[in-house]
Amino acid sequence: MNSIILLIILGxxxxxxxxxxxxxxxxxxxxxxxxxxxxxxxxxxxxxxxRLRLRRNSRGxxxxxxxxxxxxxxxxxxxxxxxxRGIALEILEMPGYMDRIISPV
Numbered sequence: 001m002n003s004i005i006l007l008i009i010l011g012x013x014x015x016x017x018x019x020x021x022x023x024x025x026x027x028x029x030x031x032x033x034x035x036x037x038x039x040x041x042x043x044x045x046x047x048x049x050x051r052l053r054l055r056r057n058s059r060g061x062x063x064x065x066x067x068x069x070x071x072x073x074x075x076x077x078x079x080x081x082x083x084x085r086g087i088a089l090e091i092l093e094m095p096g097y098m099d100r101i102i103s104p105v
Contacts, residue, residue, distance in 0.1 A: 026087045027068045043071040
């Protein structure tokens with residue numbers, strides 16, 4: 001019985017880790033594309049997870065909302081955020097360029 005519970009917990013941790021990596025990769029692609037379109041440089045080619053929350057989507061189901069932070073260069077170092085719900089973009093903020101882009105999730 002204990003081994004079944006352990007396997008379930010390990011399975012959940014594995015799923016959550018891979019889901020977070022998938023969401024982070026999707027967010028990185030979005031950030032790269034937006035920076036390219038605005039003729040900016042995504043610095044260090046990385047984004048950092050800064051917050052995790054459980055939120056309900058438009059159908060009332062619980063989903064994981066992840067907030068990532070990234071830096072871009074426009075003559076000086078700037079910081080932006082991207083909020084993903086699952087692998088879908090929810091909010092993108094780039095001060096000075098995009099105050100807030102909100103996508104329906």
